[in-house]
Amino acid sequence: MSVTVLLQLVENGLVLGAMYGLIAVGYTMVYGTIQLINFAHGEIFMLGGFGALTVYAWIPGVAHLPLLAALPLMLLGGVVVAVAAAVGAERLAYRPLRAAPRLAPLITAIGLSLALQQVVSLWYRLPGGGNAKAPVAFPSFGGKAFNLGGVLVQRADLFTVIAAAVCMAALAWFVARTRSGRAMQATAQDPDTARLMGIDPDRMIVVAFAVGAALAAVAALTQGLRYGQISFDMGFVAGLKAFTAAVLGGIGNVRGAMLGGIVLGLAEELSSGILAHFRDTAQYGQAWADVWAFVLLILVLLLRPQGLLGERVADRA
Amino acid sequence: MFQRSLAVLGAVAGVCGLATACGSRSQSGHQASGSGGGATVVKIGLDAPLTGGLQALGLGMQYSAQLAVDLANKQQAVPGVTFQLVAKDDQASASIGEQNAAAYVADPAVAGVVGPLNSAVAQSMQSVFNQANLVDVSSASTNPSLTQGPNWKTAKTRAYPSFFRDITTDAVQGPFAADYVFKTLGIHTVATVDDGQTYGVGLVETFSAEFKKLGGQIALAQTATANTTDYSSVISAIKSSGAKLVYYGGEYPAGAPLSKELKAAGLNIPEMGGDGNEDPTYIKTAGPASNGDFATVPGAPLAALPSAKDFIAQYQAAHFPAPYAIYGGTSYDAAESIILSVKAALAQDGGKVPAGDAFRSQVEKAEQAVSFDGATGPVAFDQYGDIGSKVITMYKIENGAWDQGVYSGAFAG
Numbered sequence: 001m002s003v004t005v006l007l008q009l010v011e012n013g014l015v016l017g018a019m020y021g022l023i024a025v026g027y028t029m030v031y032g033t034i035q036l037i038n039f040a041h042g043e044i045f046m047l048g049g050f051g052a053l054t055v056y057a058w059i060p061g062v063a064h065l066p067l068l069a070a071l072p073l074m075l076l077g078g079v080v081v082a083v084a085a086a087v088g089a090e091r092l093a094y095r096p097l098r099a100a101p102r103l104a105p106l107i108t109a110i111g112l113s114l115a116l117q118q119v120v121s122l123w124y125r126l127p128g129g130g131n132a133k134a135p136v137a138f139p140s141f142g143g144k145a146f147n148l149g150g151v152l153v154q155r156a157d158l159f160t161v162i163a164a165a166v167c168m169a170a171l172a173w174f175v176a177r178t179r180s181g182r183a184m185q186a187t188a189q190d191p192d193t194a195r196l197m198g199i200d201p202d203r204m205i206v207v208a209f210a211v212g213a214a215l216a217a218v219a220a221l222t223q224g225l226r227y228g229q230i231s232f233d234m235g236f237v238a239g240l241k242a243f244t245a246a247v248l249g250g251i252g253n254v255r256g257a258m259l260g261g262i263v264l265g266l267a268e269e270l271s272s273g274i275l276a277h278f279r280d281t282a283q284y285g286q287a288w289a290d291v292w293a294f295v296l297l298i299l300v301l302l303l304r305p306q307g308l309l310g311e312r313v314a315d316r317a
Numbered sequence: 318m319f320q321r322s323l324a325v326l327g328a329v330a331g332v333c334g335l336a337t338a339c340g341s342r343s344q345s346g347h348q349a350s351g352s353g354g355g356a357t358v359v360k361i362g363l364d365a366p367l368t369g370g371l372q373a374l375g376l377g378m379q380y381s382a383q384l385a386v387d388l389a390n391k392q393q394a395v396p397g398v399t400f401q402l403v404a405k406d407d408q409a410s411a412s413i414g415e416q417n418a419a420a421y422v423a424d425p426a427v428a429g430v431v432g433p434l435n436s437a438v439a440q441s442m443q444s445v446f447n448q449a450n451l452v453d454v455s456s457a458s459t460n461p462s463l464t465q466g467p468n469w470k471t472a473k474t475r476a477y478p479s480f481f482r483d484i485t486t487d488a489v490q491g492p493f494a495a496d497y498v499f500k501t502l503g504i505h506t507v508a509t510v511d512d513g514q515t516y517g518v519g520l521v522e523t524f525s526a527e528f529k530k531l532g533g534q535i536a537l538a539q540t541a542t543a544n545t546t547d548y549s550s551v552i553s554a555i556k557s558s559g560a561k562l563v564y565y566g567g568e569y570p571a572g573a574p575l576s577k578e579l580k581a582a583g584l585n586i587p588e589m590g591g592d593g594n595e596d597p598t599y600i601k602t603a604g605p606a607s608n609g610d611f612a613t614v615p616g617a618p619l620a621a622l623p624s625a626k627d628f629i630a631q632y633q634a635a636h637f638p639a640p641y642a643i644y645g646g647t648s649y650d651a652a653e654s655i656i657l658s659v660k661a662a663l664a665q666d667g668g669k670v671p672a673g674d675a676f677r678s679q680v681e682k683a684e685q686a687v688s689f690d691g692a693t694g695p696v697a698f699d700q701y702g703d704i705g706s707k708v709i710t711m712y713k714i715e716n717g718a719w720d721q722g723v724y725s726g727a728f729a730g
Contacts (some may be wrong), residue, residue, distance in 0.1 A: 012549035061355050125328055134369040135570050138600045145510055145581060156337060211361040229575050231370070237544050273550030276539055277557060286551045287513060287540035 001277050002151035008265065009273040016159040017265020022219035022240030024249065024257035025171065026086075026212025031254040032188045035096065035102070039109040041216065042239020043116035044086045048217025049079035049230040050120055050132070051081025054304075056139055057126055067139055071159075071221070078217035085116070086213035087206055095202070113235070120232040135231035138224035155227035163218050168258055171211065176256060180207055188252070194312045241293075248297055250310020259308055267296045320483035356399040357670050361655050362384060362421040362430035363648075364414060364442070365457075367406035370426030371666050373596055375434055377642030378456060382431045384632055385652035395660045397668060401654075403427065406437050412437040414438035418453075422590060422686040425673070426664075428680050429454065429655035431648055436460035437515040439480075445506065448479040450677045452684045454481045454654055458649035459592065460519045461488040464701040473701060479681055481702040483654065484647045485615035485709060487516070489589055491523025493728040494613050498562055498589065499531040508537040508560035510551060510575060512567030520591045521566035536560045541567075552582045558600070561587055568593035573602035580606035587611055595643050595712055595719060610714045611723075616693050618647045618722040626691035650691030658683035659681045 030038045036265025040216055055070075055077030056062050062136050093112055097105045123292035124132035141155035142276025175181040186194040187204040220235050224230045225240065241264065300308060332497050338460050350407040363382045365375035379402075386402045388393065403421070405413040414433055417698070421427045421444055425541060430454035437615060441456040446453045464482060485725035490545040498504050509525060511517040518540070539551045555563060565572045576588040576599075588594075588610045595612035603610070619625045619641075628649055632641050638725035641649075671679055688697040694706055714715055 002557070005557055008553050009550060014552070016547060016549070025619050072622065112685065134372040134601070140577075140604070152582055200477070228604065229546070229570075229574065229576050231570075233544075241386075255458060269550045273553050275555035277536065282539065284536055285539055285554065286510075286545075286548075287542060289550070290542050 001274065002311050005277065007151045009269050011151055011153060011274070013158050013266035014262060015265070016269060017161060017218050017223050017245075018160050018258075019261070020220075020238075020242050020245045020265055021258035021261025022164055022215045024240060024245040024261045025168075025215045025254055026209075027210045027246040028249070028254055028257040029208045032091075032254075032267045033184065033205050034094075034098070036105050036207075037109070038094075038212075039106070040089060040112040040116060040237070041212065042235030042237075042242070043113045043218070044082050044213045044228070044235075045216040045220050045223075045238055045242075046120065046232060046235035047116065047185035047220075047222050048078040048082035048213070049138070049220035049234070050078075050124060050232075051217065052078035052221050052224065053136065053230060059305070063139075067141055070139070075218065075221055078221055081214040082217035082220070083210045087210040090206055090209045095205075113239075117232050117235070120125060124232070127303035129316050133231050133232075135229040138228055138230050140225050140228040152248075154226070156222065159225060161220040163222060164258070167215050167218055167314065171254060173214070174211070180204070184208060188283045199266075206313070234252075244293065244297055248300055248307055250307025253307070253309045256307055256309035263308070264293055264296070268293045318602060321442055331717075333417050356397055357591040358401055359395075359398050359426045359659055360401045360403050360424065361652055362417075362432075363402055363404040363652075364407050364417050364421075364430060364438075365404075365434045366409040367404065369408050371409050371434060371568060374457070374642050374644055375406070375599055375644045376639040378434065378648040380635075380639060380651040381628075381632065381641050381648040382635035384628075384635055384639070385649045385656065387635070388631065388686055389653075389656045392704055394432050394545070394656055395663060398659065398663070398670070399657060400652040402424075403639055407433055407435075409435050409436075409438065411437050411441035411651075415441045415442060415445060418442040422446065422449040422451055425676075426452065427708040428659050428676065429684070431456060431651040431655065431659075433458060435514070435516060435646065436463060436519065440515060443477040443480050448477045450479055450674065452479055452481065452658065452677070452680050452681050452682070453654060454483060454651035456482070456484055457489060457644040458482060458516070458650040459484055459487045460515050461486040461523075462519070462702045465581050466577050475701045478606060478660065478685075479704075481651075481684055482696050482706045483653075483691070483696055483698075485707050486703060487520045487523050487591065489707050489728050490526075490613050490615055490709055491520050492527035493566065493726075494529060494589060494591070494611075494711070495524045495527035495533070497611075497613075497711055497724065498564070502560040502562070503705050505533045506514050506536050506560050506648070507533065507562045507564050508539070508555045509535060509564045509566065510539045510541055510548070511565070513540045513542070516568075516591075516593060517566030518591075519566070521564065524566070531710075541571065541575075544571070546571060548575050551575075552584065553651065555579070556582065556584055560586065563588045564589040565594060569596045569599040569602075571653050573599045573607070576607050576610055587628055587657065589613075591702055597719070600717055600719070605717065607714050608717065613709050614643050614712060615709055616706065617648065617725050618692070618710050618712075621721065621725075622646075622693065624690060624694055625692040646691075646693040650696050651694055653689070653691055654684060654687045654696055655680070657687055657689060661686070 025042045143154040143155045181222035183199045184204045245260035245264045249256030272285045274290035275281040363380045367375045386400045405417040433459040436458040461469045483700045494673045511521040541707045572594045590612045664680035707727045711720040713723045
């Protein structure tokens with residue numbers, strides 16, 4: 001196994017991990033503020049993809065632009081749809097259950113996840129009458145991959161990594177430097193005291209949902225660009241992996257979510273790629289990728305139950 | 318508040334009562350009206366993935382079976398009987414398929430079922446159908462063990478007397494592809510990828526066995542995790558394995574991204590798949606890179622068959638909202654075979670629909686003996702319930718579309 005192959009696997013893993021991380025941020029922010037595992041977040045991610053596709057397919061002229069010029073518009077469409085869905089879900093489904101036992105919003109989230117999938121599957125329409133019951137084609141970059149000494153970096157890969165880095169930097173700045181960000185931290189630490197200090201916790205919770213949704217929309221755009229298709233049920237697997245990444249990194253910790261995503265992506269790619277490379281272990285390669293990812297999760301949770309960057313917190317359950 | 322909920326409860330109970338009353342009336346109606354002047358309704362089920370990734374194939378199956386039913390009604394194929402197609406969506410899921418099977422069994426007016434598409438779904442449905450002697454004719458499930466039992470390579474035994482299929486199995490499709498790759502394309506090193514499902518794994522198994530027998534080398538064999546579209550680690554391994562072709566066992570929603578990613582990674586080798594890959598959506602997703610990819614489909618190309626001319630003309634005249642796709646011809650023939658079996662069962666009983674379970678047993682017996690010229694050619698079933706024809710066609714993508722078939726023939730073994 002040559003170094004080039006190994007580096008290629010690392011590159012694949014980083015890109016995959018960056019996407020997991022972007023989605024994981026949404027899980028971890030919502031959990032950090034209201035201790036809710038928002039299982040509908042995978043569908044928010046999916047809606048972000050369809051929002052971007054809607055701009056591309058329905059607004060005349062966008063499809064004829066060079067893809068790089070169309071991307072900001074698509075991103076905007078995706079973010080608007082995802083944020084609207086997440087804020088709507090918070091307002092209509094989760095807020096009324098804020099005082100209910102914790103299982104109630106959890107089950108609501110699962111129900112919402114199924115409902116959103118079906119809404120897209122039943123009612124999404126493409127120009128020309130196509131629907132979204134089957135995977136739909138998503139625009140992707142033409143042209144060749146960049147060749148860095150044998151390691152191929154696809155154009156969409158580059159976009160993914162840059163988008164993830166920009167998003168994480170913006171998020172770090174937002175949480176640490178802005179009034180809203182610090183108010184959000186305060187709400188996460190102690191909602192009651194935060195309220196006494198004049199912070200509106202409801203508003204902060206909405207901000208947490210919105211920020212998570214915006215990053216999920218970016219992730220959905222990268223997913224569409226990389227695989228050339230999106231589907232109404234793509235949120236399930238992606239959501240599960242991102243949730244795993246959030247737990248791996250320490251749920252409630254934003255930097256942990258990104259780290260968890262990258263560790264998970266690398267673990268999947270390296271384990272399956274290296275095992276597939278050798279004849280005797282090939283059968284434990286791609287087929288077992290998820291097994292290795294979850295073995296890693298179990299090991300980390302055994303040694304560090306709070307996750308890689310998580311802080312030990314009093315059990316509030 | 319209490320008063321109101323009581324009223325709602327009452328209303329719900331009333332509606333339910335009404336619904337069951339109607340339901341039971343229509344069910345008993347079909348037997349009673351047989352002797353009267355009104356037409357007896359005999360239902361034919363159709364189970365296929367009508368939503369989800371395989372929708373394009375499933376809808377083609379549904380409309381083709383619908384065409385057979387409509388024509389039978391129009392031509393009064395069975396006097397005194399009106400056929401009705403009952404389509405159910407299995408979403409390519411084995412558990413939903415099983416529920417659909419149970420629903421068909423529970424409706425005494427259902428005389429037979431066409432479908433499903435997926436071999437894994439077919440597997441879960443058969444014990445339900447078999448217990449009720451309800452005929453199921455699959456027009457798309459190609460895994461050999463469905464008809465010839467799990468040990469079909471060594472000891473063939475028929476597992477389900479109620480199961481038939483009018484499409485050639487993967488026991489022929491895989492080796493046919495291997496033969497083509499080795500002899501015609503002259504490629505001796507391939508990598509295989511499957512999706513871990515009954516159909517995909519079976520197809521790759523039969524392909525690999527024949528390919529090795531010919532002297533070829535399987536440089537890498539990988540199974541992808543369910544629902545994945547990310548093949549980056551597999552592709553790295555394929556790259557270093559020196560394979561000149563990738564044989565894929567699975568269906569186009571996962572097969573097309575594999576082709577796209579292969580070529581994006583700089584590997585300009587063709588992907589070859591089975592009938593699960595042969596769909597226009599495959600090309601749409603995989604893009605221009607898919608030019609040169611192959612797929613085998615059981616049967617001769619429908620458009621080139623003289624026997625299918627009538628079917629194609631009728632299908633186009635009916636203006637169905639979706640094309641008949643690759644399983645249209647076999648689905649049409651499958652529905653036709655059930656209609657003929659119902660006719661034969663009725664003839665034995667003096668033109669009346671036999672009462673109760675006897676009806677289904679007689680249809681099952683008639684199905685085994687059925688023999689006619691269908692859209693895809695002669696249709697008759699052997700002792701395992703398989704069709705006699707062993708013809709497979711190799712299709713290739715050229716200039717962004719599946720061609721009319723580069724090679725068509727029977728695999729002799």
